[in-house]
Amino acid sequence: MAIxxxxxxLVPERYDRALRALAPERDIRLWPDHGxxxxxHYALAWNxxxxxxxxxxxxxxxxxxxxxxxxxxxxxxxxxxxxVRLVDANLTxxxxxxxxxxxxxxxxxxxxxxxxxxAKTWRLLSQPAAEEVRVGILGLxxxxxxxxxxxxxxxxxxxxxxxxxxEIAGIESFAGEAELDAFLARTDILVALLPLTPATTGxxxxxxxxxxxxxxxLPGPVLINAGRGGLQVEADILSALDDxxxxxxxxxxxxxxxxxxxxPLWAHPRVVVTxxxxxxxxxxxxxxxxxxxxxxxxAGDPLTNLVDQKRSY
Ligand code: NDP
Ligand code: OXD
Numbered sequence: 344m345a346i347x348x349x350x351x352x353l354v355p356e357r358y359d360r361a362l363r364a365l366a367p368e369r370d371i372r373l374w375p376d377h378g379x380x381x382x383x384h385y386a387l388a389w390n391x392x393x394x395x396x397x398x399x400x401x402x403x404x405x406x407x408x409x410x411x412x413x414x415x416x417x418x419x420x421x422x423x424x425x426x427v428r429l430v431d432a433n434l435t436x437x438x439x440x441x442x443x444x445x446x447x448x449x450x451x452x453x454x455x456x457x458x459x460x461x462a463k464t465w466r467l468l469s470q471p472a473a474e475e476v477r478v479g480i481l482g483l484x485x486x487x488x489x490x491x492x493x494x495x496x497x498x499x500x501x502x503x504x505x506x507x508x509x510e511i512a513g514i515e516s517f518a519g520e521a522e523l524d525a526f527l528a529r530t531d532i533l534v535a536l537l538p539l540t541p542a543t544t545g546x547x548x549x550x551x552x553x554x555x556x557x558x559x560x561l562p563g564p565v566l567i568n569a570g571r572g573g574l575q576v577e578a579d580i581l582s583a584l585d586d587x588x589x590x591x592x593x594x595x596x597x598x599x600x601x602x603x604x605x606x607p608l609w610a611h612p613r614v615v616v617t618x619x620x621x622x623x624x625x626x627x628x629x630x631x632x633x634x635x636x637x638x639x640x641x642a643g644d645p646l647t648n649l650v651d652q653k654r655s656y
Contacts, residue, residue, distance in 0.1 A: 344369075344370060344382075344384045344385075345369075345370040345371070345372050345377070345378075345382040345383050345384060345385075346362060346369055346370065346371050346372070346383075346384070346385045346386075346387065346633075346637075347372050347373075347374055347377050347383040347385070347386050347387070347399065348362070348371070348372070348373050348374060348386075348387045348388075349374040349386055349387070349388045349389075349391040349392075349395055349396065350374070350387070350388065350389040350390070350391070350408055351389065351390045351391065351392065352389065352390050353389045353390075353408060355373055355374070355389075356373070357625075357626035358387055358408065358626050358629055358630060359371060359373050360626060361625075361626035361627040361629065361630035361631075362387075362630045362633070362634070364627070364630075365627065365630050365631060365634055366630075366634050369634075370382065374391075374395070380398050380399050380400070381399070381400050381401050382401070383399040383401060383402050384401055384402060384403050384404075385402070385403060385404050385405075385406065385633075385637055386399065386402055386404075386405050386406065387406045387408055387629070387633055388405055388406065388407060388408065388414075388415060389407070389408035389409060389414060390414040391414075391415070391418070393417075393418045393419070393420060394418065394420040395418075396415075396418065396420075396421060396422055397418075397420040397421070397422050399422075402422060402424060403424065403425075403640070404424060404425050404426075404427060404636070404637070404640060404646065405421075405422075405424055405425070405426045405427070406426075406427045406429075406633050406636070407426060407427065407428045407429055407650075408429065408629060409428070409429050409434075409624075410428055410429050410430065410434060410485065410486065410538075411428070411538055411539065411571060411656075412426055412428050412538070412650050412655075412656065413538065413539040413540070413571065413573070413655070416650075416652070416655055425646055425649055426649065426650040426652070427633075427636055427646050427647070427648055427649060427650070428648050428649075428650055428656075429624060429629060429632065429648075430485050430632075430647075430648040431624050431628050431629070431632050432628075433624045433625055433628035434486070434622050434623075434624040434628070435485060435486055435489045435622075436489075437621070437622035437623065437624075438486045438489070438490060438536070438569065438621055438622035439486075439489050439490050439493045440622075441569055441595065441617075441621035441622060442480075442490035442493070442494070442534055442536075442567065442569065442621075443490070443493050443494060443497070445534075445567045445569075445593040445615065446478055446494055446499065446532055446534070446567065447497075448593065448615065449532060449561065449565040449567075449590075449591050449593070450471075450473065450476055450499075450532070450561070451470065452468050452470070452561075452562075454591055454612065454613055454615070455468055456468070458612065471560030471561065472498065473497050473498035473499045474498045474499070474500065475560040476499050476500065476531050476532065476559065476560055476561060477499070477500045477501075477502070477529050477530055477531045477532070477556065477559065478491075478494050478499045478500065478501050478502075478530070478531070478532045478533075478534060479501075479502050479503070479504065479526055479527065479529065479530030479532070479533050479534070480501065480502070480503040480504070480534045480536060481503075481504050481533065481534065481535045481536065481537050481546070481570070482503075482504070482505060482535065482536035482537035482538070482570060483503030483504065483505040483509050483511070483514070483516065484505065484536070484538075486536045486622070487503055487505070487534075487536040488503070488509065488511055488514075490534065490536065491503050491511060491514045492511065492513075492514070495513040495514060499532075500515075500529075501513070501514050501515070502514065502515035502516070502517060502526060502529060502530070503515070503516055503517070504517045504518070504522065504523060504526045505517075505518055506518060506519060506654075515529075524554055527551065527554035527555050527556075528554060528555075528556060529556060530555055530556055530564070531555070531556050531559035531560070531561050531564060531565065532561070532564075532565040532567065533555060533564065533565065533566050533567065534567045534568075534569070535547060535566070535567065535568040535569065535570040535574055535575070536569060536570050537570045537571070537574055538570065538571070538655070538656035539570070539571035539573040539574060540654065540655035540656055541655060542655075543570075543571075543573075543574055544573050544574070545573070545574070545575075545576050546574050547566065547568060547574050547575040547576065547579075547580070548575075548576040548579045549576070549579035549582065549583060549588075552564065552566065552579065552580070552583045552588055552589055553583075553588055555588075555589075561590060562590050563587060563588075563589065563590030563591075564588070564589055564590055565589070565590055565591045565592065565593075566580065566589055566591075566592040566593075566594075567592070567593045567594075568592070568593075568594050568595065568596055569593075569595045569596065569621035569622070570596060571596050572594075572596040572597040572598045572599070572600060572619075573598065574596075575594070575596075575597075575598065576598075577597070577598050577606070577608065580592060580594075580608075581607055581608065581611070584611060584613055584614065590613065591613040591614070591615075592613065592614050592615070593614075593615040593617070594608065594614065594615070594616055594617070595617045595618075595619055595620065595621040596619050596621075597619075600618075600619055601618065602616060602618075
């Protein structure tokens with residue numbers, strides 16, 4: 344009944360340490376030195392090598408070490424097993440911090456103030472109140488809904504777009520393709536918190552950016568993407584920034600990660616680049632979540648936060 348940690352691109356030792364500390368009685372193994380593959384009943388995975396999980400013939404449940412699961416679903420040999428994704432207060436709080444930080448950074452025009460500081464220039468820029476600024480969140484799920492509430496508490500006019508309609512106090516809900524244009528037309532700061540699926544790949548393109556509000560209180564539309572790099576078309580973002588269709592952007596995720604040194608995004612004066620660190624759950628939080636789910640599963644209770652493989656999230 345071993346738990347195997349199969350993570351690439353993350354530091355798997357932190358999950359190993361946390362699982363051992365919280366469940367010393369459990370058999371915990373770290374890929375690639377994990378012994379007999381048939382011992383594996385549970386896998387904690389992040390971007391596992393393609394075909395690896397298919398070799399664990401007694402595997403029962405796959406746990407994603409993150410909220411996103413495209414790193415698992417892209418494996419053509421992925422076994423047909425329940426996939427539990429990470430839904431955890433630690434992750435949600437950290438994403439809320441990132442979104443609030445970057446909305447406020449653009450709202451309070453900090454990129455321009457930073458340039459003015461470098462030029463030793465004392466100048467006041469016009470500053471709308473939060474209630475004059477419309478934030479739109481693409482993806483009103485666990486993370487998007489929490490960020491929406493936090494921004495609403497700060498006074499912003501907040502709306503969200505999702506597949507299904509939501510009822511969240513103070514948040515305007517738009518749903519489905521039919522309501523996307525209306526959502527974009529009332530949005531000054533667009534925050535992307537969508538999962539990467541066949542339906543969302545490349546959604547942040549020139550055509551979408553051109554539909555953002557042009558009559559807002561800020562100098563122009565702003566994009567914040569903390570979802571996935573595959574949502575965005577970077578060439579379109581750059582051209583939109585250069586011709587004024589987009590005023591500024593904060594990007595945490597990229598088409599290719601790490602962001603190549605040659606990318607013009609690194610040096611663009613109105614782009615903030617962060618290294619896919621908007622929200623990373625701590626090892627103990629991930630371990631506690633996983634152990635709780637395993638205990639429920641072994642007691643015959645249902646797993647929660649299961650991925651719907653037809654929707655790809
Ligand atoms: P959820 O599954 O809870 O929410 C996803 C939201 O997107 C839902 O509201 C869903 O609609 C909506 N959605 C999905 N597909 C579509 C579509 N085709 N059209 C319209 N709406 C759609 O995910 P989380 O909030 O937990 O996480 C969101 C994403 O954030 C993750 O998938 C991951 O990629 C990213 N992430 C990034 C991190 C970082 O550090 N940068 C950290 C953690 C997560 P509905 O509610 O109707 O189903
Ligand atoms: C996640 C991430 O999906 O960290 O949780 O990107």
